[in-house]
Each structure stands twice: as C-alpha cells, then as structure tokens.
Amino acid sequence: MDLTQLPALVAYLAERHRVPGAQLVVRRGEELRTTEFGVETVGSRRAVVADSAFPLGSLTKPFTATLAMLLVADGDIDLDDTLPGLTLPGVTLRRVLAHTGGLVSSVTVDNVESGSRTRWLAVDRTANALANPPGTAFSYSNLGYLLIGHLIEEHTGMPWWEAVTDILLRPDGIRPAFVVGPADQRTDRNPITGHAVRASGGSPLPIADQPLPLVEEPAGALALSAADLVAFASAHLPGAHSPIGERTARWMREDQTEGLRVGPFGMADGWSLGWSIYSRGGHTWYGHDGTGGGTSCHLRFHPDSATAIGFTANANTGLAMWEELVEELRKAGLDVGSHSYSTLPDPGAPVPAPxxxxxxxxxxxxxxxxxxxxxxxxxxxxxxxxxxxxxxxxxxxxxxxxxxxxxxxxxxxxxxxxxxxxxxxxxxxxxxxxxxx
The missing domain is CATH 2.40.128 (Lipocalin)
Structure with a gap:
C-alpha cells in the first residue's frame, strides 16, 4: 500500500460521513505515516493537529488492563484471586479483564457516587451485579473495569488517573488528557469536542461534555491522539523498549474466550486480557474500539509485522467512517483485522422473526x-x-x-x-x- 495516499483518503471519507475532524496514524515496521483532517469543533478555526486529544471512550480499557497486568507481573496481584469490592465467587481479575466475569454491563450511579470508587463500593451491590454465572459466557462489562480501577488504587496507593499517568503512560512519552476528574490531574492538553451528526442533515452539533460518571474513569476517561494510540500499541510489540515488557505483552494477548459457548459476537473473534482479537487471512490482529459522546476511536496492531493503526474521529458517524476506512485499507493491501458493528458477513435474505x-x-x-x-x-x-x-x-x-x-x-x-x-x-x-x- 502507498501510504502517501492516506491524507486524500481520510479527507474523502470524513467529508462523506460528515466528520468535522479526524486523525489516522499507520505504522508498518519503521515506516510511520500521520494524517490530520478538519477542525476540533464545528464553527471554530482550531484545526485538528497531531497532538489533538480525542475522548477515547472504552478504548481507555486496554490502558487500565495493561496497568493491572504490570501489577500482576510484579507479583502484587494474582490473576485468579477474587476481586475486592464485590466479593463474588469466581469474579476474578482474569475473567473481568476478558469480560467473562459474568458482571452486568452498566454501572448504577446513585447519590452515593462521588468519584470515589471505594465509597461507591461501600454500598453492598452484590445483589444485582451478576448477569451470568462467572466464566460461562462473554458479556461486555463497564462495571468490571470500575472494579479493576479500584484494585489498582488499592495496590498503588494512587488514584487511577495518577497511576495510569505515572506508571504506564509517562514512561512511554505519552501525556494524557482526561474527560472527567479532579482539577489536579488537568494539564494544558484538553479533550476536543465530540459532535452529533443527524441523519436529517444540518451541521454537526457539538457535544460540550462527555457523558461519563466520575466513578467510571477506568472504563472511559482517557483522551489521546491517534499518535498516542500507536505509541501505546508499539509498546506491546516484540522488541519494544517499554515498561510493559515482552512477557507481559505476550501474556495479555492470550485468548480467554476459547471454548465458551457464547463469545464476543459482533465485536471480535476472541478476547484476551484486555484486547479484542481478530482473525484475518490466517493472521491475528489485536485492538479495541471506543465511542464517547460524539467521538469514535479505534486501535489495531499486528505483532508479527510490527504494524499498528490508530484512528480518531470527533463525530458519532466516526464508526461508519472507520469501517469504510478498514475496507479501503484492505483493498490497498493492508489486510486489517476488524469486525463490522453494522453488517453481518453473508447473511443471506431476511427471514420472518422467530x-x-x-x-x-x-x-x-x-x-x-x-x-x-x-x-x-x-x-x-x-x-x-x-x-x-x-x-x-x-x-x-x-x-x-x-x-x-x-x-x-x-x-x-x-x-x-x-x-x-x-x-x-x-x-x-x-x-x-x-x-x-
């Protein structure tokens, strides 16, 4: 693939999907190409630049997972111990990292919620915490990553945002922004604005605030650039000089859903200790997706070829733009592993509802x-x-x-x-x- 054609491709797709601003970074071995398009906010002159920080949504989770795995590698945490906070048998770190812990998807935010996960968990929430028996099925859970954030805070003595910054990101040269959090974690780097694109037309509508409760920081609070995403993925590649280390990175890529009757249908082919797994043309890719309030962010990497792709967009139509971008990259010879959230592979003709x-x-x-x-x-x-x-x-x-x-x-x-x-x-x-x- 000729990577010099990426700027024209990104501009075409952004205009087609009415995305105000986007970033794309592609690494293949030692070759690195970066592309920025558009503006940070509709109606402003602030152009999207390489350092623009897009709210990652659930793409925050692999960062939280990696931080937890660093503590596992140091012997501070055992993967198969029951998680504190919700003392439910079988709800272990291993299962929660891979969304097989049986936990419900959403976090119930009530008047106890103050951003303190310890205070939130002081209320007994075990009665309604399980959607399935632990270890029996894949079911995506934000609650699980709240618990992992609480575990990290207990073992590091730091708030989650400080631990992820000082232990994980800063050593790899990544300066994060956050969509929620206390004033003392704010820097001069601010998250850009998301946008809602309406099917009926009209200009995209800016979304001022991200809809994330403070207690859910570990599941969705990071804001980074596509370049930051690729730098993070590169730290997981063989030969990387990173605090993560090759052993931990390899460990994190092991599929935890093999043999389960219900896997991550519609999202991936498997799920590891923090990464989604994609099989494509005999090759295995890893990554994660995240949508925030009017943002869509995506990361893929292929360890065997040292390839990594980071994409960010500041509109709810960014997901459709990403899916079309993946198809265009495949046509051009970069056979990216990914799953479509919107189309079924060869579904045949519609049938009556059973x-x-x-x-x-x-x-x-x-x-x-x-x-x-x-x-x-x-x-x-x-x-x-x-x-x-x-x-x-x-x-x-x-x-x-x-x-x-x-x-x-x-x-x-x-x-x-x-x-x-x-x-x-x-x-x-x-x-x-x-x-x-």
Missing part, C-alpha cells in the same frame, strides 16, 4: 423488550422506550436500525438454549441479556 424471540430480556438495570410494532416489524424497546427496528436472518441473527440517533445500524443475535429449541438470551454489542419472560 416467534420464540419475543419477550423481555435483562442485563442488570437495563431491560430490553422485543415486540411487534403496529406495522408488523420487530421492535426493540430499551427502558420502556422504542429504540430500534430489527431485520432477522437465518441462524437467529439480526441487524437493528436505531429509530433516533442518526439511524445507526448494529448487529446482534438471539442465543438458543442447549436444546436449540428455545431462545434464552439476546446479545447486542457484546452485552448478553438473559430472558425473563
């Missing part, structure tokens, strides 16, 4: 109800409000188009019971919701 899928599904405090709309289409309601229309395919697979929010499309599936005759769960974006009637 009647056994209708009903109520629950993951923690989140309730999904599948019913039939007045026009006969299958409808998904979340929290009592209509959320998406579903199109079903063979194999209990479906795509769903959001009713609001720009009409974005996501993939999902119904999970059959062991008898294959009944539907026992619903899986969307890696979250597993069990049937409750």
């Amino acid at each position: 009647p056994e899928c209708l009903g109520r599904y629950v993951n923690g405090d989140t309730e999904f109800v599948l019913d039939t709309a007045a026009d006969g289409e299958l409808r998904l309601c979340v929290g009592g409000a209509p959320y998406a229309r579903l199109t079903c395919y063979d194999g209990l697979l479906f795509t769903m188009r959001e009713i609001d929010g720009g009409g974005m499309v996501h993939t999902g599936r119904f999970v059959p019971g062991e008898d294959s005759e009944t539907v026992v769960a619903l899986q969307i974006s890696g979250r597993l919701a069990r049937r409750h009637g």
